[in-house]
Amino acid sequence: MWNLGSLEAEVMDRIWSNEEPVTVRDVAGxxxxxxxxxxxYTTVMTTMYKLxxxxxxxxxxxxxxxxxxPVEARDACVARLMTQVLGKSADPEVALLHFVExxxxxxxxxxRSALHRLPAEDDADA
Structure with missing residues (x-):
């Protein structure tokens, strides 16, 4: 994940996979x-504290x-990171084209399914 080390990403994956808040002992296990x-245990504890x-x-x-x-759900996090990365592009349209390809x-x-679920521009203005 953007701006996370490999252990931090592994810890986040474990935390996102749980529906309830977890302890350091849970994640370490x-x-x-x-x-x-x-x-x-202290390595996991330090990593979680850093996160x-x-x-x-x-x-x-x-x-x-x-x-x-987690502060945000995995899907919301991925969407936020994608938006941040796209914002760094000199030409977002070209970047999106490469992404879609x-x-x-x-x-x-x-x-396509996600785009069809968005309200039409006319609906959004109403």
Whole structure:
């Protein structure tokens, strides 16, 4: 993900996959269950704290534990990042064309479906 290290991205993936706020222990357990070399609890704790400081996570305290949740849903995050990247283009129309060309048939179908769900410009002005 844009502006995230590989461990930060892995942590965000684990947090997004949970419906409820999670603790450092929850995330460390999930990550370590899929690794040959487990990460230290403090490594995961530091990574989650950094994500909190960067504004990717919110946290609340219950007893002695912090519970972390994403600030925004994964899809909203992806959309925001795509908009930021597109805004950096010298020619957004050309950038979009290249993007659409690389989508493939499944992605093109999803894009068409999304565009049809938008209100018509006349409807938006009303």
């Amino acid at each position: 999930e990550i370590n269950s899929a690794r040959a070399q487990p990460l230290a 909190f400081r960067k504004g990717w996570l919110e946290r609340s305290k219950s007893g002695k534990q912090y519970f972390y949740a 690389g989508l493939g048939s499944e992605g093109s179908t999803a894009l």
